[in-house]
Amino acid sequence: MTDAWPVVPPAAGTPACGPPTSAPDGGWQVTRYADVRAVLTDPAFVVPAVDAGPPGTLAWLRATVSRFSAPHLHAERRAIGVSALAALDPDELRREAARLTAATLDRAGDRVDVMTELARPVPLRVLAGRLGLADPVAAGTAVAVVAAAYHPGVDPTLLRRADAAVAALLALSPPAPPQVRANLIGLLVQACDATAGLVGAAAHHLLTPAALRATAGIDGGDLLAEVLRLDPPVRATRRVTTAAVRVGGQDLPAGSPALLRFDAANRDPLAFAEPTVFRPGRPGAGPLTFGAGERGCPGDRHALSLAGGMFDVLRERCQRTRAALRHEPHPTLRVPTSLEVSVR
Numbered sequence: 001m002t003d004a005w006p007v008v009p010p011a012a013g014t015p016a017c018g019p020p021t022s023a024p025d026g027g028w029q030v031t032r033y034a035d036v037r038a039v040l041t042d043p044a045f046v047v048p049a050v051d052a053g054p055p056g057t058l059a060w061l062r063a064t065v066s067r068f069s070a071p072h073l074h075a076e077r078r079a080i081g082v083s084a085l086a087a088l089d090p091d092e093l094r095r096e097a098a099r100l101t102a103a104t105l106d107r108a109g110d111r112v113d114v115m116t117e118l119a120r121p122v123p124l125r126v127l128a129g130r131l132g133l134a135d136p137v138a139a140g141t142a143v144a145v146v147a148a149a150y151h152p153g154v155d156p157t158l159l160r161r162a163d164a165a166v167a168a169l170l171a172l173s174p175p176a177p178p179q180v181r182a183n184l185i186g187l188l189v190q191a192c193d194a195t196a197g198l199v200g201a202a203a204h205h206l207l208t209p210a211a212l213r214a215t216a217g218i219d220g221g222d223l224l225a226e227v228l229r230l231d232p233p234v235r236a237t238r239r240v241t242t243a244a245v246r247v248g249g250q251d252l253p254a255g256s257p258a259l260l261r262f263d264a265a266n267r268d269p270l271a272f273a274e275p276t277v278f279r280p281g282r283p284g285a286g287p288l289t290f291g292a293g294e295r296g297c298p299g300d301r302h303a304l305s306l307a308g309g310m311f312d313v314l315r316e317r318c319q320r321t322r323a324a325l326r327h328e329p330h331p332t333l334r335v336p337t338s339l340e341v342s343v344r
């Protein structure tokens with residue numbers, strides 16, 4: 001059986017695994033599984049600081065969410081998101097995502113674009129509704145605008161629209177102190193591209209006629225885990241050193257930026273036997289795509305429920321029509337632009 005599983009080549013630009021390497025600009029790239037885990041759990045590495053901005057703007061949102069917070073502010077802000085997520089039932093999220101997916105397919109003709117019709121809107125609509133936003137469809141649209149401008153260093157022309165979208169989301173959020181509202185919106189923004197990317201990658205790899213045959217009867221969770229490992233929607237994350245620190249045999253000076261490559265670490269032969277082979281249910285280490293440590297993704301179960309509910313319906317009713325695929329331009333995320341399937 002295992003011989004039948006395909007090799008999934010790395011996405012363009014995925015580095016090979018090896019000791020940390022430095023670039024001429026002083027930045028470091030960390031690619032081995034053990035090194036990435038060590039950095040994620042080492043307090044000498046912090047998330048790079050972001051600039052603050054006037055209340056209600058994108059810059060304010062970034063500076064107020066846990067994701068980009070300095071260590072002394074992080075725990076309190078993260079707890080806001082964690083407690084909001086604890087009130088959601090992952091099984092109910094799964095059922096609702098499946099229901100909305102089936103309803104969209106029922107309304108569609110014989111073809112549907114998974115990205116625009118399903119992977120982008122459905123998870124946000126479900127989450128926004130469950131988190132108490134007044135108009136989940138409008139909230140989902142605004143979240144996508146914010147997400148496009150959220151990570152520092154994106155095209156500055158996106159910022160003005162994102163400011164308006166943050167204002168719209170604040171107006172749709174339930175009454176609460178600004179920090180609470182920011183971190184509820186932060187949940188949606190964090191969920192946006194990564195969950196869409198996971199659904200898109202799953203559709204790309206698993207809805208071809210051959211893949212549907214090979215994976216019939218296999219647990220959807222095991223399939224998604226291999227998609228997360230071999231084609232991660234979050235390819236990397238950033239840290240900066242606060243002190244001189246040794247990682248993977250290399251000395252990084254204080255103030256060094258570090259890019260942690262999940263896409264490379266997930267293919268580390270020291271962590272995964274036959275790392276390039278798509279093997280659902282493989283024993284041992286899990287992928288690093290949700291991060292690790294105190295800042296690891298608090299929405300991992302929710303993401304898997306939403307994507308799992310959608311994927312169950314897609315594998316039942318859809319087939320990939322063309323294999324070619326393009327992705328949104330982004331330094332660290334990998335989200336297909338469009339992906340057509342036939343529907344039955």
Ligand code: HEM
Nearest residue numbers: 066067078190191194195198237289290291295297299303
């Ligand atoms: C496939 C989908 C997802 C992936 C791959 C993913 C991945 C990640 C990763 C890697 C981080 C840590 C980044 C770092 O340490 O630098 C993170 C953080 C975070 N994620 Fe996710 N995520 C996903 C979906 C979600 C969903 C659905 C939610 C909410 C419902 C969510 C909420 C968050 C939040 C709030 C943080 C920041 C945590 C903190 O500040 O401590 N994510 N995610």
